[in-house]
Amino acid sequence: MKLAYWMYAGPAHIGTLRIASSFKNVHAIMHAPLGDDYFNVMRSMLSRERDFTPVTTSVVDRHVLARGSQEKVVDNITRKDKEESPDLIVLTPTCTSSILQEDLANFVERAQIDADGDVMLADVNHYRANELQAADRTLQQIVDFYLKKAAKQGDLPEGKTEQPSVNIIGITTLGFHNNHDITELKRLMADLGITVNAVIPEGASVHELKNLPKAWFNLIPYREIGSMTAEYLLREHDMPYVDITPMGVVETARCIRAIQKILNERGVDANYDQFIDDQTRFASQAAWFSRSIDCQNLTGKRCVVFGDNTHAAALTKILSREMGLKVVLAGTYCKYDDAWFRNQVDGYCDEVLVSEDNGAIADKIAQLEPAAIFGTQMERHVGKRLNIPCGVIAAPIHVQNFPVGYRPFLGYEGANQVVDLIYNSFTLGMEDHLLEIFGGHDTKEAITQTLSADADLSWTTDGLKELKRVPGFVRGKVKRNTEKFAREQGHTEITAEVMYAAKEAVGA
Amino acid sequence: MTTTANTSALEFDCDTGNYHTFCPISCVAWLYQKIEDSFFLVIGTKTCGYFLQNAMGVMIFAEPRYAMAELEEGDISAKLNDYEELKRLCLQIKRDRNPSVIVWIGTCTTEIIKTDLEGIAPKLEGEIGIPIVVARANGLDYAFTQGEDTVLAAMAQRCPTEEPATPAVEPEKQERNGIGKLLSLGRKTEAAAPDEAPAADEYYDHTPLILFGSVPNPVVTQLNLELKKQGVKVSGWLPENRYTDLPVIKEGYFASGVNPFLSRTASTLMRRKKAKVIGAPFPIGPDGTRAWVEKICSVLDIEPKGLDEREAKIWESVEDYVSLIRGKSVYFMGDNLLEIAMARFLIRCGMTVPEIGIPYMDKRFQGAELQFLERTCEEMGVPKPKITEKPDNYNQIQRILEIEPDLVITGMAHANPLEARGINTKWSVEFTFAQIHGFGNTRDILELVTRPLRRNSNLKELGWDKLVKEDAKV
Numbered sequence: 010m011k012l013a014y015w016m017y018a019g020p021a022h023i024g025t026l027r028i029a030s031s032f033k034n035v036h037a038i039m040h041a042p043l044g045d046d047y048f049n050v051m052r053s054m055l056s057r058e059r060d061f062t063p064v065t066t067s068v069v070d071r072h073v074l075a076r077g078s079q080e081k082v083v084d085n086i087t088r089k090d091k092e093e094s095p096d097l098i099v100l101t102p103t104c105t106s107s108i109l110q111e112d113l114a115n116f117v118e119r120a121q122i123d124a125d126g127d128v129m130l131a132d133v134n135h136y137r138a139n140e141l142q143a144a145d146r147t148l149q150q151i152v153d154f155y156l157k158k159a160a161k162q163g164d165l166p167e168g169k170t171e172q173p174s175v176n177i178i179g180i181t182t183l184g185f186h187n188n189h190d191i192t193e194l195k196r197l198m199a200d201l202g203i204t205v206n207a208v209i210p211e212g213a214s215v216h217e218l219k220n221l222p223k224a225w226f227n228l229i230p231y232r233e234i235g236s237m238t239a240e241y242l243l244r245e246h247d248m249p250y251v252d253i254t255p256m257g258v259v260e261t262a263r264c265i266r267a268i269q270k271i272l273n274e275r276g277v278d279a280n281y282d283q284f285i286d287d288q289t290r291f292a293s294q295a296a297w298f299s300r301s302i303d304c305q306n307l308t309g310k311r312c313v314v315f316g317d318n319t320h321a322a323a324l325t326k327i328l329s330r331e332m333g334l335k336v337v338l339a340g341t342y343c344k345y346d347d348a349w350f351r352n353q354v355d356g357y358c359d360e361v362l363v364s365e366d367n368g369a370i371a372d373k374i375a376q377l378e379p380a381a382i383f384g385t386q387m388e389r390h391v392g393k394r395l396n397i398p399c400g401v402i403a404a405p406i407h408v409q410n411f412p413v414g415y416r417p418f419l420g421y422e423g424a425n426q427v428v429d430l431i432y433n434s435f436t437l438g439m440e441d442h443l444l445e446i447f448g449g450h451d452t453k454e455a456i457t458q459t460l461s462a463d464a465d466l467s468w469t470t471d472g473l474k475e476l477k478r479v480p481g482f483v484r485g486k487v488k489r490n491t492e493k494f495a496r497e498q499g500h501t502e503i504t505a506e507v508m509y510a511a512k513e514a515v516g517a
Numbered sequence: 518m519t520t521t522a523n524t525s526a527l528e529f530d531c532d533t534g535n536y537h538t539f540c541p542i543s544c545v546a547w548l549y550q551k552i553e554d555s556f557f558l559v560i561g562t563k564t565c566g567y568f569l570q571n572a573m574g575v576m577i578f579a580e581p582r583y584a585m586a587e588l589e590e591g592d593i594s595a596k597l598n599d600y601e602e603l604k605r606l607c608l609q610i611k612r613d614r615n616p617s618v619i620v621w622i623g624t625c626t627t628e629i630i631k632t633d634l635e636g637i638a639p640k641l642e643g644e645i646g647i648p649i650v651v652a653r654a655n656g657l658d659y660a661f662t663q664g665e666d667t668v669l670a671a672m673a674q675r676c677p678t679e680e681p682a683t684p685a686v687e688p689e690k691q692e693r694n695g696i697g698k699l700l701s702l703g704r705k706t707e708a709a710a711p712d713e714a715p716a717a718d719e720y721y722d723h724t725p726l727i728l729f730g731s732v733p734n735p736v737v738t739q740l741n742l743e744l745k746k747q748g749v750k751v752s753g754w755l756p757e758n759r760y761t762d763l764p765v766i767k768e769g770y771f772a773s774g775v776n777p778f779l780s781r782t783a784s785t786l787m788r789r790k791k792a793k794v795i796g797a798p799f800p801i802g803p804d805g806t807r808a809w810v811e812k813i814c815s816v817l818d819i820e821p822k823g824l825d826e827r828e829a830k831i832w833e834s835v836e837d838y839v840s841l842i843r844g845k846s847v848y849f850m851g852d853n854l855l856e857i858a859m860a861r862f863l864i865r866c867g868m869t870v871p872e873i874g875i876p877y878m879d880k881r882f883q884g885a886e887l888q889f890l891e892r893t894c895e896e897m898g899v900p901k902p903k904i905t906e907k908p909d910n911y912n913q914i915q916r917i918l919e920i921e922p923d924l925v926i927t928g929m930a931h932a933n934p935l936e937a938r939g940i941n942t943k944w945s946v947e948f949t950f951a952q953i954h955g956f957g958n959t960r961d962i963l964e965l966v967t968r969p970l971r972r973n974s975n976l977k978e979l980g981w982d983k984l985v986k987e988d989a990k991v
Contacts, residue, residue, distance in 0.1 A: 010602040011587040012609060013566055020563040042625045042656030044540025047568050049930035059937035059985050062930065065911070068534055070657055074629065085535075092911065104562040105625045108593055135562075136590040405570075471738075478735050505738050513831065513957045 015367040015387055017317075017342035017405060022103045023048060024143030025131040026064055028151065028234075029099045031182045031210035035151075036063040036095040038085055040078070040106040040113060043068055055408050056183060065089060069105055078111055086120035086128055096215045097127045097151070104135045127215075129154055141233040141317070142345060144181065148210055149237040152218055156245070159219035166223055173272050173279070174206040176224040176242075179235025181211055185320065185404045186418050193417035194230060197255070201268065201281060209238075222246040226271045228264075230254055230419055232319040233343065249274075256323035257331055258295050258424050261288075288421050295424035298432075299332050307435055308333045313374055315340040315362070315384040316403030320418070322353035324383050324402050327427060329357040334431075337377050338362055340370060367391075381434045386410070400434040465501065466492050472503040490515055526891055527901055529878065534907035537930045538852035538876055539946070540568055541654040541664030542622050547950065548668055549582045551731045554759045556616035557583035558606065560632070561624030582614060588626055595630075600637050607645055616647065618760040620668060623653035648760070650675060660876035662778040662853045662949060665731055669755055670781040673729070674789055676755065676766040720750035723771075723817040727764050727792065729755040729782055730775035732954055739955045740775065740800060747814050747821050755782070766790045773813055775800055775954055778854035780882035796882070798889040800954045801855070802862030802962065803831040808889055831956050838963035841970055843867035845923035848916075851875045851908050852928045853949050857883055859926070860902060861890040863966065869899050871920055874908035924969060939982040941969040 022039060026048045029037035039045060049062040067078065067085040086098055100117055113130050121128045132150055133143040159165045175198055180191045191208060198205050206224035207217055227242055227250040229235040239250040249271050255264035262285045272279040289296050298304055312334055314325045318341050325339040340362035341350045347363040354361060362373060371391045374382060382392045382399040386407050392399035401410055402418075417423040468476065479487045487508075494511035495503050542565055545557040559565055566585040586606050591597040607619055623634050638649040652671045654664035728740065728751055741751045753764020755772075766772070768791035774783055777799050786792040797812035798805050807828045814821040832839070847863055849856045851874025860870045880887065894901045905913075910931065917925055917940060925935055925942045932942040947965055952958045973982070 010560075010592055010597070010606055011585075011589060012606050013585045013587045014581070014583075015570060016563060016566050019567045022564070023567065042540075043534070043536075043660060044538055044542075044568070044656040045564060046537055046930065047539070047571060049537060050928070051571055053930050053933045057933055059934060061914070061934045065535065069625070070534070074657060104564045105629065108626065108629050136593065139563075475735060475738055478733075506742050509739050509742065509957050513834065 017365055017367075017385065017387070019140035020104060021133045021135045021138045021140060021143035022101050022131075024138070024140040024145070025099065025101045025133055025147045027140070027181045027183050028144050028147040028210050029097075029101070029131075030063055031180070031212070032097070032151070033212060033214045034063075034095050035097045035099065035215060036065070036089055036093060037099045037101050038082070038089060039064060039066045039101045039103055040082060040111075041066050041069060041101075041103040042105050043070065045103055045105070052182060055406070056188075056411050057408075058182075063093070063095065064101075069109070074109075077109075078116070082111075082113070082116040083120045083123075086116070087123045090120075090124040090126050090128075095126050097129060098124065099147070099151075100128065100130045102131065102133065102135065107135045127154070127158075139345070141343065144234045145237045148179070148234065149241050151215065152209070152221065152238050153241060153245075155215055155218035156221065165219055168223070169225055170204060170206060170223050172204050173202065173275070173277055174204040174224045175268075176207045176209065176221055176227045177205060178209055178227050178229050178238050179231045179233075180208055181234060183404075184231070184234070185317075185402075185406060185410065186412075186416055187211065189412075189415055189417040190230060190419040190423065192415070193420035193422050194228070194255070196422075197261075197265075197420045200284065201265065202279075203268070203272075222248060224248065225275055226250060226268070228268070230319075232322075232346070232349065233317055254319050254323050255419050256320070256423060257327040257427065258289050258293060258421070259330060260323060260326065261285075261420060261424065293421040293424050295331070295421075295428045298428045303432065304332055307432075309335050310380045310435065311335050311337045311377070312381045312383060313338045313340075313377060313379045313388075314358070314402070315342075315370055315382070315388055317341065318343040318346055318350050318353075320403040321383075322350055323418075324427070325354045325357050327424075328383070328431065332431065335359075337379055338373060340364065340373075381431075383431070383434070398434040400430045402430070466495055466503055467501065468503045469505075471505045472508055475505040475508050487512075527887060528903045529906065530903055531906045532909040532912060534909070536851065536874070536876070536908045536910045536913075537928045539572060539661040539928075540565070540656045541659040541661060541667065542569065542624060542656075543572055543661060544654060544664030544668055545569070545583045545620075545622060546572070548620075548665060548731055548756070551733075552618070552756050552758065552760055554617035554761060555582060555620055556610050556614055556618070557620045557622060558586050558610065559583065559622040559624065560586040560588065560603075560627050560634070561622075562588050562626050565624050565626075582616065584610070593626070593630060599632050600641065603637060604641055604644065607641060607647070607649070611645055611647055618648045618650055620650045620652060620671075622664075622668075623651065623655060625655045625657050628653065628655050628657055648675065660852065660854070662776070662855070663781075663877065665776075666779050666781045669729060669731070669779060670785040672760075672763065673755060673766070673782055673785045676763045676790065678765065678767055678790075680765055719748065720745070721748040721817070721819055723749065723819065725752040725767075725770045726750065726813065726817070727753050727755060727766055727770055727772045727786075728775055729772055729786065730779055731756055732775060733952055734758065736952050736954045736958070739957050743800075743806065743810060743955055744813065746823070747810060747819060749813060749817060749819065755786075766792055769793065771795055771813075771816060773797060773809070774882070775809075776855070777858050777883055777886060780879040783882050796885045798861070798886045799858045801858040802865065803828045803956050803959050804865045804893070805858055805862055805886075805889070806954070806956050808885075812885065827956060831959050835960050835963055838960065838967050839866045841967045842924075842963075845869075845970070846871060846920075847924045847926060847966075848913075848920070848922040849873045849875070850910065850913050850917075850925065850927040850931065850945070851905065852945050855945075855948055855953075856926075857886050857890055857904070859948065859962075861886065861893050862962065864890070864893050864897055864899060866963070867897065870902040871922060872905055872913070872916065873902045874905045874913060876907065878904065878906045924966070937984045939984075941973055943969050 026037050029035050046066045052058050052062045067082045117128050117130045131147050180187045227239045229239045229252040242248040251267045253264040253267050255261040265281050269279050269281050314321050321341050325336050328334040329336050336358035338360045339354045339358035342365050351361055367387050374391050382388045383402045385403050385405050389399040416426050491508050491511040500507050542559050549557050621634055634651045638651050642649045650671045652668040654667045770792045772786045772792045773795040783794045787794050795816050798808040800806040800809040807824045811821050846869045856873045856875045860873045926945050927942055929944050932944050935942045953962045
């Protein structure tokens with residue numbers, strides 16, 4: 010057992026559900042107790058989905074515990090198959106169902122007999138994989154399933170597309186700014202003269218999967234999700250891939266050069282040097298920003314970076330290499346892949362921390378006292394407690410990290426966004442310090458007096474106690490309204506009773 | 518219970534139970550805040566922890582007095598010893614937080630692997646010197662608010678049956694010791710003229726009354742004051758703000774629930790503590806509050822006073838909101854067990870209710886509320902709603918799209934998709950966290966209920982009500 014308050018990556022089934030519900034017309038059925046379907050809440054609330062999340066539960070209750078699921082799972086699968094005719098139903102085990110050790114594979118086989126769509130069991134161990142690993146695995150599993158199916162039916166298209174083309178792999182629902190990143194990546198590919206053959210899983214149909222091998226190469230923008238699929242496609246279909254995250258000006262250039270190399274190897278005379286130079290120096294503002302005097306002021310400022318592998322590594326490099334800041338600590342919660350992280354940030358930070366323990370990171374931040382933090386929502390709250398500004402760069406995230414406006418982190422526009430994020434964190438920090446040194450914006454006392462300061466009324470202890478329970482932001486209003494009411498009613502003392510009478514009478 | 522359930526005329530249905538609700542472990546979110554000296558330890562997996570941190574959102578960052586005892590593979594396969602593991606964690610909690618009670622929340626996983634929490638707790642309690650209360654609030658058996666029920670039922674058994682040896686009560690402290698005061702004051706009040714309210718600290722001499730249900734402190738004060746107006750003394754609440762202040766409950770005491778989901782607590786109070794539970798409608802809405810007060814008074818043999826005017830005045834003060842919903846229809850998908858009382862109140866406001874979904878329907882504990890619902894329908898001249906226990910959300914959505922109610926009260930999983938299809942929704946969870954009890958909070962309920970209607974009537978002219986391209990296919 011482990012005492013835990015917070016976790017960075019969710020349980021495995023969340024990863025599977027993220028993949029399944031990213032695809033078009035794929036339905037997931039969780040084998041889980043009542044209440045485990047909060048994935049639907051997250052998707053509906055965080056990413057403000059307009060459509061019903063295609064996830065239902067085959068409920069594990071007392072009866073299931075006593076007698077096994079029996080027909081229940083099979084019935085639920087075939088029912089969903091009839092109701093919504095999905096192309097694929099993914100039966101998703103949860104931590105509860107993995108200890109029940111029911112033969113879910115057998116249920117899938119039986120359901121497949123009656124179902125018109127395909128049925129599959131997500132192959133994920135709940136006690137060994139987290140959300141990200143499970144997502145990576147499930148995506149590969151679905152790709153494998155449909156490529157094998159097409160091969161068996163002799164349906165696999167031959168050869169490559171005429172023009173250079175790419176599959177972008179790993180864009181998912183509930184992924185950090187993924188919906189903006191994909192727009193930016195598509196734009197970048199268009200600028201490079203590369204056709205996008207497929208984007209998976211977000212918005213893709215499983216019927217398109219058989220076309221994956223037609224692309225010339227695969228692009229894996231995020232380290233966490235898509236790598237297994239890319240490896241699989243390399244192994245089975247001899248497709249090269251680029252897994253350099255185009256985040257920050259330097260890494261974007263590196264990513265484009267890697268693409269250039271692949272195209273050149275395939276006999277295309279692509280040369281993107283001019284494009285990179287144009288974008289870097291003139292189209293994007295990030296390079297110019299780092300040269301400007303604003304950024305000079307940031308030189309040597311100490312910061313801490315923490316997040317998933319992709320974002321924490323990229324940001325560490327941007328801060329240190331592109332903006333001249335000092336990263337005193339770079340960390341990741343992707344413990345299962347820590348060698349990669351250490352290798353990426355080597356030379357760009359003083360210290361590396363790999364941990365899933367929020368307390369350890371908070372302690373480290375308190376000890377290092379950086380000028381700014383770039384982390385997840387959890388580090389943002391650590392920053393709040395310690396009065397250190399924080400820019401959010403990775404999941405876990407809140408609804409505010411699903412902005413409506415265009416906010417990619419990748420590509421040249423992404424580099425601009427990252428500059429704003431970094432710079433805004435710091436100015437806030439400076440402003441704060443100045444305010445502190447000079448004692449605040451407005452030190453006149455008159456402002457703090459309320460209308461009641463010279464009143465003829467007194468508050469009794471119980472009245473005051475109740476008043477204190479009113480949330481701070483409306484307390485002043487409640488106080489004024491109550492006193493107004495008391496005066497009208499001729500009370501000289503305000504008790505809890507008077508206060509609630511006022512609430513009833515005037516909605517105070 | 519003092520009333521018998523006789524609710525024949527309402528139509529009850531039971532569907533597949535395939536609905537969305539919160540896991541009952543969510544009760545730690547409000548209970549740890551309510552019981553200030555407690556620590557809640559949820560013994561479960563990452564799935565439970567992830568739910569709590571997502572469902573509780575910001576609350577979690579305020580150094581909560583709750584944590585997960587996250588089970589690992591070694592715990593599942595019994596390679597590790599439960600007792601030793603729990604002891605290690607509880608000692609750590611004792612060292613870091615020093616709570617007055619540790620509440621263990623059993624989950625689905627501890628059920629399935631049959632961890633003997635009830636057996637381990639007393640032993641460990643002796644060893645570490647902190648009371649350990651065990652509540653099995655799991656998704657195999659319960660829904661959402663029923664979690665609180667399992668915790669309060671477990672806590673009810675810890676309520677003292679005897680006064681603690683009074684350490685020489687100082688005069689100014691008498692307020693704290695409600696029962697002592699009550700016993701000595703009883704005679705005096707009887708002299709008060711029957712048609713005038715008893716003076717500030719005077720109560721009738723009645724059998725002690727305990728209220729049960731966790732509500733925010735302002736609501737506690739309001740309900741206490743409401744009963745005080747009738748000369749009824751509330752001797753204690755289950756739970757109190759501190760575990761160490763749990764009320765004395767002796768055989769023969771009266772108890773009344775303030776929330777509809779507390780049936781296990783009610784039966785524990787009856788069977789284990791030999792208290793008499795007053796079966797009343799719940800104090801939600803002015804009609805419910807009045808009926809609740811009246812019922813308590815009638816059981817205590819007190820003539821209630823001034824309730825007519827009080828209720829009328831409240832209705833008058835919220836007429837602006839009531840006029841917005843009068844004649845409109847509201848559909849409850851069902852997820853928190855407040856549905857019957859809420860529907861009854863909204864019918865009294867002039868709404869119609871085609872269907873009330875509810876996770877679990879205790880016809881005995883909610884008997885008085887069900888009768889009240891029925892009576893309200895008759896008095897308002899509206900058809901009686903169909904009550905669907907263990908609803909099936911898919912089927913419900915088909916019905917919603919067909920009948921197009923003016924308002925759907927539903928969980929967050931369905932709210933946005935329904936809004937996108939032009940259906941007004943209100944998240945049901947808000948009613949669990951808002952202050953909805955007593956006369957004084959009537960406006961707050963209506964504020965929530967009317968908010969989507971007010972918002973959407975602001976936007977009506979824009980022609981944006983349907984925001985999905987395909988036909989509403991679910």
